[in-house]
Amino acid sequence: MGNFLLDTSVIIGAINDKKNRRQFLRDLVQQGNILACCPINITEVYAVLHPQEEQNTKNFLQTLNLYPFTQPLQSRPAS
Numbered sequence: 001m002g003n004f005l006l007d008t009s010v011i012i013g014a015i016n017d018k019k020n021r022r023q024f025l026r027d028l029v030q031q032g033n034i035l036a037c038c039p040i041n042i043t044e045v046y047a048v049l050h051p052q053e054e055q056n057t058k059n060f061l062q063t064l065n066l067y068p069f070t071q072p073l074q075s076r077p078a079s
Helices: 008-015 018-030 039-047 051-061
Strands: 003-005 034-037
Touching: 008 018, 008 039, 008 051, 018 034, 039 051
Parallel strands: 003 034
Antiparallel strands: none
16 A cells, blocks of 8 residues: 555546556555645646646545645745
């Protein structure tokens, strides 16, 4: 068992059922794994959302654990 922080491309693929990603993620959950996303994923998903996908997207995102940022984000100094 493990925790999987999904990449945005995996989330979008699951919403659109590309490459059988929905079933792959269902299998992970059935094996006792936890699927999660972060605020950046949600922002990226909604940035490319088509109006007809809104309800399906919302339903899918609600099945994921949301991992918030727990420490300040810092940019790296310019080299």
